[in-house]
Amino acid sequence: MNNLILFDPYKSKMKGCDQGFLIKDGDNMIMEKNWKLSIGDNKGILRYPGEEGEEEIILQKYVWSDPIKIKTVCKRKELIGVTKALLKENYVYVLPPGFKNEEWSNDKNIEEDVWNNVSLKNGMILDGDYHGLSNGLINLKEYMETVNFAFSFFSNYSLYILKNMNGISR
Numbered sequence: 001m002n003n004l005i006l007f008d009p010y011k012s013k014m015k016g017c018d019q020g021f022l023i024k025d026g027d028n029m030i031m032e033k034n035w036k037l038s039i040g041d042n043k044g045i046l047r048y049p050g051e052e053g054e055e056e057i058i059l060q061k062y063v064w065s066d067p068i069k070i071k072t073v074c075k076r077k078e079l080i081g082v083t084k085a086l087l088k089e090n091y092v093y094v095l096p097p098g099f100k101n102e103e104w105s106n107d108k109n110i111e112e113d114v115w116n117n118v119s120l121k122n123g124m125i126l127d128g129d130y131h132g133l134s135n136g137l138i139n140l141k142e143y144m145e146t147v148n149f150a151f152s153f154f155s156n157y158s159l160y161i162l163k164n165m166n167g168i169s170r
Helices: 108-122 130-134 140-164
Strands: 021-024 026-030 033-039 043-050 053-060 068-074 077-083 085-087 091-094
Touching (some): 021 026, 033 068, 130 140
Antiparallel strands (some): 068 077
């Protein structure tokens, strides 16, 4: 159909790479990439695979990070994703990433706009992380924070579309 734009952020989740993961002190191989964690008293240094090579973020205990742009491998395909991390007592929990896999829109310009102006700024958390909660990796309070992240993504995504895509014709 002419002028029909399809947009489904849930396509950014990829089966088999759609769960959060644990990073322990030292080297960790996650989705074919090396992640390194060094934990101190109330902070941790997480080195992760970024788009341009190894990047680093300092995490405060029990405080979710800002969105982290990662480069990883899923189903033998190298992808860019976005996630958030939480330093717990002796590990970091990383939320299920959303991927820029070019499958979530039939309009690549809008997809790129939303990726740069919403996903990378707010994170692309699409659901509360029940898997992390049910496996004891996060507690109920932290789970509710992931629910808030999902709400924040969709409200920011909706506002962005309404403000920036009004009257578009393609």
